[in-house]
Structures are given as structure tokens and as C-alpha cells.
Amino acid sequence: MNGRYQQGGQDNPLEKLKRELRNRAITQFSERELFHPNGHAKAVVKDANITAVQLRKVFQEFKAIVDGLRKDNNLEKAMGRLYKLYALLEYQAERGVLNKDFKDLMFKLFDNIEKHKSPQAFERAYDLLMAMVAYSKKS
Known part of the structure; x- marks a missing residue:
């Protein structure tokens, strides 16, 4: 699937x-909305x-940003690294x-992270990417 189709009139x-x-901050998404099998x-x-390899690459790059933020609590430095990730992607x-x-x-x-700039926004995005990596594993 290419991510552009509509099924039954609903967005993919x-x-x-x-x-x-x-429409909303990543921090406002519930655990169920993000992590539940549905x-x-x-x-x-x-x-x-x-x-899975592509997804893990994005996750590893983002994880390095979050790890740096956890270590030095420098939000501006984390934002600078995030801007570089835009270019890489x-x-x-x-x-x-x-x-x-x-x-x-x-x-x-x-x-969304830039708009709602906070350590919590980075953490929630990290959690979402981590869950995506977990769900990408073949059963």
C-alpha cells in the first residue's frame, strides 16, 4: 500500500x-491511541x-536526540538536532x-514537537516510534 489510498471514504x-x-499535541494522545494493537x-x-530497517534507522536517529535531551536537558540543542533530522530524512x-x-x-x-516544544513532546514521540519498531517485527 502506498499510504495515499482511501478506503470506504476514510483516510488511511x-x-x-x-x-x-x-490538530493536537503529541502529549495529548492517550497510551491506548498510540500503543494499543488497534x-x-x-x-x-x-x-x-x-x-523494518528503514524504521529502525529513523528510530535510532531520534533516540540519539532524546538520549541527549535526557542527559543535558538542553531543549534548544535537541531542537537543533531535530532540524538536522529533517534534512537527513x-x-x-x-x-x-x-x-x-x-x-x-x-x-x-x-x-508537532516544534510547535509544542517540551521534553514531554520528545518523550511521547520517542514512545510512538519505539512502538512502531516493535510492531514492525515479523511474528
Whole structure:
């Protein structure tokens, strides 16, 4: 699936999460909405045309940012590193290494963090990416 179809008039999981990220802070999403088997993490992974390797790469880059924030509590430094991640993901998408629909979702997530700049926003986004990695594992 390419992340652009509509099924029964409803947005696919990528579009639904992007829309919700435009309308509310990532910190306002409940654990159930994000982590439940019927939640965003699993639905996005199931719908996105992204490999587990690609997803882990994005997660590892984001994890390094969060680890730095946890260590030095420097939100501005974390934001600077996040801005660099935008560029890296754009480069990977243009090379065809990263699915463009997934890149767009990550940009919406990062935009949400920027808009609601806080350590909690970084932590919640980290949790979402971690759940996506977990759901991407083959059973």
C-alpha cells in the first residue's frame, strides 16, 4: 500500500495520524491511541511501505536526540538536532531509501514537537516510534 489510498471514504492510517498531529499535541494522545494493537503505531506500520530497517534507522536517529535531551536537558540543542533530522530524512526520501509518505508523517511529528516544544513532546514521540519498531517485527 502506498499510504495515499482511501478506503470506504476514510483516510488511511498515515493520513489520519498526520491530520491528528496537525490538530493536537503529541502529549495529548492517550497510551491506548498510540500503543494499543488497534492504535496508531500498529496501523501506520501495517499501512506504510517502509521496511523494518528503514524504521529502525529513523528510530535510532531520534533516540540519539532524546538520549541527549535526557542527559543535558538542553531543549534548544535537541531542537537543533531535530532540524538536522529533517534534512537527513528528506535526503533519504529523495534517494528512494525512505518512503516519502512515511517521511511526510515524520515531518508532521517533528512539526508537532516544534510547535509544542517540551521534553514531554520528545518523550511521547520517542514512545510512538519505539512502538512502531516493535510492531514492525515479523511474528
